[in-house]
Amino acid sequence: MKPLPLHGIRVADFTWIGAGSFTTKLLADHGADVIKIESSGRMDSLRSSRPYKDGVPGINRSGYFADRNSSKRSITLNLKTEAGKDLAQRLIATSDIVANNFTPGTMEKFGLGYEAVRAIKPDIIYIAMSMQGSAGPEHKYLGYGLTMGALTGLQFLSGLPEREPAGTGTNFSDHIPNPCHAAFAILAALRHRRRTGVGQYIDVAQTEPTIALLGPAMSDCSANNRIQERTGNDRAPRAPHGVFRCQGQDRWIAISAWQDDTWGALCKVLGDPAFARTPQLATAHGRWVNRHTIDQGISAITCYWDAEDLMSALQFAGVPAGVVRTAADIVDDDPQLRHRGHWVKLAHPEMGESVYNAPPFRINDAPATPVAPAPLLGQHTDDVLTTILGLSAAEIEALRREEILT
């Protein structure tokens, strides 16, 4: 077994809430020593966000916080004091990466802006992930994951045309586009530093990665002057393509069977229904034109099927089909995710055993997985101050008395 890919890399992690914490989780789960700098005065607000273990609130009980902070250490420093800033700077001096996702100007207030940090550690890789970037007419505007979905166009484009824009139902940018883009930029900068010895400043605006993913819709607007409409589950020119009701309460199956062979296979599994025998459905174009009729015809049959049975039958026939799984389904009943060991149970001092996401890829010979549950607030303060900064127990005690370590 080889060491994890980021073994030996240290991150001074000032991120909080969504996108930032998920970025550094990717690094931590792959072997980086990620030290989350918190304070009880200005806590990561996810620590006080539902869901809580057994529904009981507590700063060390939030699952929202926990999953985003696996494999990290937590220290508490009062950055409003000179001594607190000094400790942060000394920690940064031993770090490879400094990460934050504050509103621009916040790190500067703590004396931890890029220029100040570079003076301490010239080859630092410093990533700032504010909402809209570090400068510009709207760079200090407020935002959260949900407002960001609206800003990026993903919300406008997802849902039904006649209803209000639906989006993904989650803070999507926080969970995939921003953490992935930020982590990729950090890793690219690490490569550059390894080759040249030069660190750098990275600015990620939390709106831009998602907009970059929407390049085709943006091109359609800029080149063809078309504002794409929401299309529900229709995806031209594919038909049938969509979500169909199955037996039971709120059970559904996703099916895409628009090609001649998969359409034929679908019809066979559904018992060669009369509606499907119409000659105009023999071509992909004909199916697209008549998609609403087809969708109704399919639903009238699938609603008598168990979703899992239907998926098995369709997959056996080579038709792309998948049960619309709930959170309960994918944690308890998905044989593929179980095979991949995706859900990892870690024992947390206050929450007991709870479920974490492993990284969604496997690198052979280096199977990364969350190694430790989310840290308690300040759990590793003494440990980090002792082993990394070389402070004595007496010095730590004095700092604690002066409320530097709160």
Added chain:
Amino acid sequence: MYDAVIKPRISETAQAWSTPGPVARGAPAALTGIRVLDLSGLAGQYCGKQFADLGADVILVEPVEGSPVRREGPFLDDRAHAEFSLQFAYFNAGKRGAAIDLDRPEGQHIVRQLAKYADLIIESEKPGLMERRGLSFASLVASNPKLVMTSVTPFGQTGPYANYEAEDVVALALGGLLYLGGYPDTPPIAAHGNQAYLAAAQFASVASMMALLAADEGGDSTGRHVDVSIQECVTMGLETAIQFYDLEKTVRKRASGEQIMAGVGVFACADGEIYLMAGGIASTRFWENLVNWMVDEGVDGARQLLEPAWQSHDYLSTPEAKTIFRALFAPFAERHTKAYLYQTGQSRRIPICPVNTPRDILTSRQLEYRSFFVSQKHAPSGRMLTVPGAPYQLQETPWRQARPAPRLGEHTSEILADLGYDAAARAALLKSGVIN
């Protein structure tokens, strides 16, 4: 047989990779010198783009009839033609392109030669197909010990679903995100724009970079195989759904079309919709600002929102609170434009923003300030296209505006020539349909 036709010139440095990109400028590129073979389709091409845009030399290898992505709309001027797919043009900008039939021994031989000098191969074939072609990771790494190969498949290389068929919507379904999308009174609705495929491409980029760093480390001369599951990538986007189930035994459902709690949700305005987020995580800080704004704008009855009950999340989540709030806020919002509500609300420190259309985004003054959109040539038409540019700004090693996406087979001949195939050999391959 093909060995008789082809006399490869094995040189110290692989000539096929040595052609400099057209973008060599002052600033260094973070990924300069990294050589990528992108054999992928919809689920991987954004990964290749991310590498190209930071300076890697990326060769897109397409089937002789063209990548299936060339058949994906939208099309420039709605011309459904392989050279007019805006989707293909966007996801393949910055790459060179070669059209090679990987199901023919001669084509497989070409790729084996290219793979000797590649740092990274991205592929998205069904599990087992690359092996049947003689292009498995194990066989390629044997002649290139630092090779990283990243395989993106719907469910991963092994396991009970490994041979299942999937498209984007199926991966969204089995990954749990589809169930969270849409309205309570409709079927679940999938996110726009192949977000499952793109999630996989993004994680593939992260994983590939990690593997490249590891393979590049001194003393470690063994390449890596990266196994990316699209379904598993989707599960990373479920927000709190897993934890609500694990910790509180609550199954989260789709809820669009309603306020999440009073003050959080979409509201119609004069020219579209806005998203307001004055409750929830933000409530204690921003509620008062919002109410004062409504009072100042003359909204009758807004003052009642300052009563203590409205500071409680539990109360904000009640149907009563949502109804009262909507009755007060909706008529106010409907009188104003997205831009007015955004600018005025933000100046009062309220998290409010427009539900932007693509056109709103193309004309955003913030994105304009950041020079986010770039102009990119569409070679077949000669038109300039406005497309998203840098999704990250790396100060020392900036994202660079890429060369246009390759025309079908644009660089096939050049790449084969550099591998040592002379004109006669290339003509023979072309004639037999192995290349295009």
